[in-house]
Amino acid sequence: MSATPATPVLELRSVRKSFGTELVLRDVDLVVAEHTVTVLIGSSGSGKSTLLRCVNQLEQIDDGVVLFDGIDIADPRVSHDDVRKRIGIVFQAFNLFPHMTVLDNITLAPRRVHGVGRAEAEARALELLERFTLADKASQYPDRLSGGQQQRVAIVRALTVSPRLMLFDEVTSALDPVLVNEVLAVVRDLRVDGMTMVIATHEMGFATQVADEVCFLSGGVIVERGTPEQVIREPRDPRTREFLRRVHEAGRL
């Protein structure tokens, strides 16, 4: 189905999620328009990852609505698989399949889920690998690659089926600063392509560069949101200020 230009790709209305007695998301609202980048910041445990996992239906929400292209995907009658076919997600720990080569990792979903032929799937995979200077790694196994290379492969794996929305869950948290840059460069590239993305990250400099909107989460609530200039340069809420001050102290701004 094609959405009207006014329909955002993703919209969360009063999404609530708890684990046991702990409320992780408290009535979160979020709108992500097509071709925009939303960056989620906040300390660990603030609910960033859970929010992304709820979008991808890896967690079942307790209340609220998750609209993907205007359709409530939290509805039990909506197939999770169909939703996930159109949403790419990249995890902090890469989660590549260690028993498959890079090429097989990337072509698994196109071939098994999307019914693309082997030749076509591999051509597309190689094209993407080429673009991210990974072409020579196609026949390697993930364990033989550096963390940055593995994460870029994971991005290619999510990207190869041309998802409508990409989710990034602290994709650089397991990487050293040099490798961080090679991964972030890929994300910047995708922004130029017009990919709609929601990114949870601790990299404030990166957030400032790529975000159309920055949301600061604290205790499962979006405490402050706005352009990077507003939220990161001139935060108004004391909790945002405190968080950014601590990030600054850690030398990451």
Place this chain on the structure above:
Amino acid sequence: MPSAIELERRAIRKRLDRRRIAVAAASSIVVIGGLVAIVVTSPGWPTFQQTFFDWGYAREVLPGIAEGFKVDLVVVFFSTILIAAMAMAIALLRTTRAAAFAPFRILATLYVDLFRGIPLLLVLYLIGFGLPALGISWLPTNPAVLGTIAISVTYSAYVAEVIRSGILSIHPSQRAAARSLGLTQSQTMRHVVLPQALRRVVPPLLNDFVSLLKDVSLVSVLGVVEGVRRAQIYNAESFNYTPYVVAAILFLILTIPLTRFTDHVLARSIARQNAQGNA
């Protein structure tokens, strides 16, 4: 307080669940009921019932078979201990990298090749009749003891391979992490690799254990009168097969709860370690 949408979602979920349960029930009734119907309506059913499920006779032979079954349990008990010790030793020998252990590694490999390849029945004959024939005075001559040894020899070869496959399945990064903390090769094995490896091989090990429970009755070929042999004796007297069914039920009483229990333990340990999710 949940919103109207969430309440509706819950109602839908409940409806979908109910439908799933209904489908499961209907399909179970059709399949299982069909099978029962085929058996019960078969022309030989009355005779079959009499020769295999004569409950009066079953009550009569139960004490005798139970008495024999105790022998099975004793053999299982001692062979389980022997198998665990031998299999662990062999698995460790086969995975160790220490140079000094090279000859033992070769011997362990030979042992596995040999006793996994020879049918259990032959090993029973070899040890049960061969060992006493050597005439060495301090060797045991009790057939139950010899049978226990023979079963342990064969099973330890199998179980060693299961444990070894578990050890090999642990990612090298775990070893690297442990060694980098200063743990020695053997400490790494004991505190990091083995605990993960054993948890991983619980299902295949349980498989082997259930299979052991049944195979112990083979010691009867050495003249040990255990449960199945006892049933065989009753059958020879009466030409009725009910004693075998009684023996089968005694084995099931043991194996089924065991399987369920292990499944439960495993599920709990998996749930404890992994993050939950909808995947």
